[in-house]
Amino acid sequence: MTSSRTVGVIGAGPAGLTAAYDLARQGVQVEVFEAGAKVGGMAGSFPLWGQMVDYGPHRFFSTDDRVNRVWREVIGDEYDMVDRLTRIYYRRTFFDYPLKALNALKGLGLVEAFRCVGSYGWQRLFPDKDESTFEGWVSNRFGKRLFSIFFKSYSEKLWGISCRDLDADFAAQRIKRFSLSEAIKTALLGARTVRHKTLVDQFAYPVGGSGDLYDTMARRLRDAGGRLHLSTPVRRVTFDADGRPRIELPSGEVRPFDHVISSMPLTALVAGLNPPAEVAACAARLRYRNTILAYLEIEGTGLFPDQWIYVHSPDLRTGRITNFRNWVPSLCGKSPNSIVCLEYWCNDDDALWSTADGDIAALARREMAATGLTGGAPILNAHIVRVGKSYPVYGHGYRQNLAPVEAFLSGFPRLHAIGRYGAFKYNNQDHSILMGVLAAENIMAATEGAAPRHDLWLVNTDTDYQEAARVTDTGLEKTTG
Numbered sequence: 001m002t003s004s005r006t007v008g009v010i011g012a013g014p015a016g017l018t019a020a021y022d023l024a025r026q027g028v029q030v031e032v033f034e035a036g037a038k039v040g041g042m043a044g045s046f047p048l049w050g051q052m053v054d055y056g057p058h059r060f061f062s063t064d065d066r067v068n069r070v071w072r073e074v075i076g077d078e079y080d081m082v083d084r085l086t087r088i089y090y091r092r093t094f095f096d097y098p099l100k101a102l103n104a105l106k107g108l109g110l111v112e113a114f115r116c117v118g119s120y121g122w123q124r125l126f127p128d129k130d131e132s133t134f135e136g137w138v139s140n141r142f143g144k145r146l147f148s149i150f151f152k153s154y155s156e157k158l159w160g161i162s163c164r165d166l167d168a169d170f171a172a173q174r175i176k177r178f179s180l181s182e183a184i185k186t187a188l189l190g191a192r193t194v195r196h197k198t199l200v201d202q203f204a205y206p207v208g209g210s211g212d213l214y215d216t217m218a219r220r221l222r223d224a225g226g227r228l229h230l231s232t233p234v235r236r237v238t239f240d241a242d243g244r245p246r247i248e249l250p251s252g253e254v255r256p257f258d259h260v261i262s263s264m265p266l267t268a269l270v271a272g273l274n275p276p277a278e279v280a281a282c283a284a285r286l287r288y289r290n291t292i293l294a295y296l297e298i299e300g301t302g303l304f305p306d307q308w309i310y311v312h313s314p315d316l317r318t319g320r321i322t323n324f325r326n327w328v329p330s331l332c333g334k335s336p337n338s339i340v341c342l343e344y345w346c347n348d349d350d351a352l353w354s355t356a357d358g359d360i361a362a363l364a365r366r367e368m369a370a371t372g373l374t375g376g377a378p379i380l381n382a383h384i385v386r387v388g389k390s391y392p393v394y395g396h397g398y399r400q401n402l403a404p405v406e407a408f409l410s411g412f413p414r415l416h417a418i419g420r421y422g423a424f425k426y427n428n429q430d431h432s433i434l435m436g437v438l439a440a441e442n443i444m445a446a447t448e449g450a451a452p453r454h455d456l457w458l459v460n461t462d463t464d465y466q467e468a469a470r471v472t473d474t475g476l477e478k479t480t481g
């Protein structure tokens, strides 16, 4: 009955691929167009120096049953549980991440700890009136001094703008309902008596790397009759006189579908639709940030125990260092060495984005040595990867620009924009997978003549971030026996 329905999907990252997988298994004719040579998007994996690596750290975690159903169904038993350790590195000292009050204050030393608590007390008496900015939101919960140590430098490295120009949405999404007083309460009373436990102690991770999930999904999609075109970028989406969407390829070939799901950058999708001038202007004000990943192969193992470290030290340009040796042993093959990945964030017009690979590799080698984390072990190799538009920038007031774009796209009921850059949402994999599931449900409803069941623009806007739940809530643990 549904096999006469056709759906074109743009992008084979977590969002697009999940939607395609779900639809194909329900008998819909699905065709996926992926610009890259492989699936998984930013959550893919690739081989390097005899090991497997991801594009920076990729911990999967969700408390949503629909997301976990997809994950478990696809990965089966091919995963391991990882004991999570992630810390903050600040001026040669390590701090727990997520922050723990006593640990943070102890690491800062007595004098600085008193200053921080004093600054927090002052902030409680005289709070920032504007909580719509990242700085105001965090300062009111932690005080200015802790804000400047633990939030300011990292956030400004990541986003490339002052924390006063960063929207509070970013904070509310990641550190909801957490404050210094609650952190102290947690420390003193123990985790059991306080509801918002911030540390997810374990996470499930595919034995072949984050991208294993998407490689398997792609195989199942094909088995279910779906078609997947790699190295096939979509130029734009157009509509015929009856409002049916068409996918236009760079060759000029035009492919009609009943529905199109797009996870290509929202700004590019909108530009191709010839929007009214005011919508075009709003879309043009939506900014993305790029990531440069510098992979280093370092002789030996045991460099540091964390899966990744947040680098808050303002004197280092890198913002995060991943150690792939500490994920699952199956990633490392027979290699006796460690692969670490240093992340650098920049805009299209920053000098770093156009700096030669060799110079970025030299910077990464210097900074890695400067952390002291190599213990003097030789750095054997370097490899640079650039990921464009990796972060939608929640600049202060960005919603005012996003809202007209959403309203414009809502006028095309057969076009469904999903995904991280696809819907301009600061998604993790789970949010993008959920968007894929819900887009598929909306299309299935449409094939039965029903109204859409879900407003996709609302996914990942409720700010109920899952850092605050325990892994035992996910249903992802391996059962014994």
Ligand SMILES: Cc1cc2nc3c(=O)[nH]c(=O)nc-3n(C[C@H](O)[C@H](O)[C@H](O)COP(=O)(O)OP(=O)(O)OC[C@H]3O[C@@H](n4cnc5c(N)ncnc54)[C@H](O)[C@@H]3O)c2cc1C
Binding pocket: 010, 011, 012, 013, 014, 015, 016, 033, 034, 035, 036, 039, 040, 041, 042, 043, 055, 056, 057, 058, 059, 060, 061, 232, 233, 234, 235, 263, 264, 265, 291, 343, 387, 390, 418, 419, 420, 421, 422, 427, 428, 429, 430, 432
């Ligand atoms: C450094 C880093 C660390 C991260 N860490 C984590 C983490 O720990 N946990 C977590 O869950 N998530 C993490 N993420 C986020 C995660 O990678 C994304 O949430 C997820 O990949 C988003 O999936 P998506 O399908 O929305 O977008 P993408 O993964 O970006 O996929 C979009 C796909 O569309 C394709 N495409 C783009 N334009 C076109 C076009 N015109 N035509 C055809 N195809 C096109 C792209 O090639 C890409 O394959 C991290 C991301 C980064 C960059």
